[in-house]
Amino acid sequence: MWIAVLAASLGCYAEKLLGYLVPASVLESRAFRQISGLMPVALLAALVAVQTFAAGMALTLDARVAALGVAIVALMLRAPFLVVVLLAGITAAGLRMLGWAT
Amino acid sequence: MAQRDTEVFDVLLRYGDSVPPVATSQTPGSDRRRIQGKAISIGIATGAYALSFGAISVSTGLTVWQTQTLSLFMFTGASQFAFVGIVGAGGGLVAAVLTAWLLGARNAMYAVSLAPRLDLRGWRRLVGAQSTIDESTAMALAHPEPESTSRYAFWATAAWIYLLWNLGTLVGALGAAAIGDPNDLGLDAATAAALLALLWPRLVDRSMWATALAAAAVAVVLTPVLQPGLPVLAAALVAVAAARISGRRETR
Numbered sequence: 001m002w003i004a005v006l007a008a009s010l011g012c013y014a015e016k017l018l019g020y021l022v023p024a025s026v027l028e029s030r031a032f033r034q035i036s037g038l039m040p041v042a043l044l045a046a047l048v049a050v051q052t053f054a055a056g057m058a059l060t061l062d063a064r065v066a067a068l069g070v071a072i073v074a075l076m077l078r079a080p081f082l083v084v085v086l087l088a089g090i091t092a093a094g095l096r097m098l099g100w101a102t
Numbered sequence: 103m104a105q106r107d108t109e110v111f112d113v114l115l116r117y118g119d120s121v122p123p124v125a126t127s128q129t130p131g132s133d134r135r136r137i138q139g140k141a142i143s144i145g146i147a148t149g150a151y152a153l154s155f156g157a158i159s160v161s162t163g164l165t166v167w168q169t170q171t172l173s174l175f176m177f178t179g180a181s182q183f184a185f186v187g188i189v190g191a192g193g194g195l196v197a198a199v200l201t202a203w204l205l206g207a208r209n210a211m212y213a214v215s216l217a218p219r220l221d222l223r224g225w226r227r228l229v230g231a232q233s234t235i236d237e238s239t240a241m242a243l244a245h246p247e248p249e250s251t252s253r254y255a256f257w258a259t260a261a262w263i264y265l266l267w268n269l270g271t272l273v274g275a276l277g278a279a280a281i282g283d284p285n286d287l288g289l290d291a292a293t294a295a296a297l298l299a300l301l302w303p304r305l306v307d308r309s310m311w312a313t314a315l316a317a318a319a320v321a322v323v324l325t326p327v328l329q330p331g332l333p334v335l336a337a338a339l340v341a342v343a344a345a346r347i348s349g350r351r352e353t354r
Contacts, residue, residue, distance in 0.1 A: 089292035
């Protein structure tokens with residue numbers, strides 16, 4: 001785990017530094033700019049989906065789906081980050097405690 | 103700087119704090135005070151979500167020290183949440199590392215657009231590189247004139263966030279280390295919500311929505327056939343495909 005933590009950390013730092021070290025023209029190609037702009041959107045969306053519907057290699061519908069719905073409503077109401085996260089956590093924990101969902 | 107990038111920065115800036123847009127024709131002194139105030143408010147907001155990062159990270163099995171190492175040295179929120187999210191979902195460590203790197207690639211692009219105005223040399227470049235994140239870039243680009251103000255906005259924002267992000271991480275990690283089964287507390291759902299909240303301000307136009315929905319669909323469809331962690335990496339290809347499509351549209 002330590003190796004992964006350090007490798008991921010150093011790699012992310014190297015990416016930041018790279019932007020200052022290489023000539024602008026290398027990274028400023030339109031393809032790189034477009035891909036690095038879209039990459040967070042694609043990866044975060046995929047992570048949200050997996051984090052909501054996957055249990056190992058199985059797909060499930062459980063308390064997390066309801067929690068995500070609550071989070072979406074909170075985001076539409078422009079709630080702060082921590083409120084969104086707390087509401088989702090409370091929703092899932094509450095449904096599980098009541099035995100309405102797993 | 104492409105139009106779309108500045109739009110994303112705009113949204114990142116507006117999101118989560120109610121400070122009105124910066125007016126022009128102010129003296130440098132009051133400019134700096136206002137920037138400082140905004141930097142603190144952004145710092146407090148990110149510190150608050152560092153609390154949830156620390157808690158989520160420890161609940162997925164990382165130690166307090168490993169969690170703190172991520173905040174000290176990786177210091178880029180989306181990559182950190184992705185890393186612990188994949189580890190927590192039982193994904194391989196290689197997949198977790200690769201996803202963190204892919205998410206961090208945008209920081210290189212931020213550095214490219216900041217390099218001419220920051221003009222960093224020597225050790226300042228090493229510190230400045232670590233300070234290159236969504237919020238500091240957005241603040242620097244939101245105050246383009248004069249360059250000294252832009253630099254001030256960059257450093258002030260980065261300093262407050264670095265301090266409060268790490269403090270929040272530590273408090274959240276220590277707090278979670280003191281409690282029991284994380285899933286009883288809904289921390290798996292909290293992780294999903296945290297990732298969604300990071301995604302939300304980026305969904306500024308139809309192409310972003312299309313990319314997000316396609317990537318989510320790819321990840322879900324591949325979940326039963328690939329090891330955990332790999333469906334997310336596969337969804338990275340959606341970003342490459344979407345960039346090609348929008349590139350072709352621009353040249354037409």
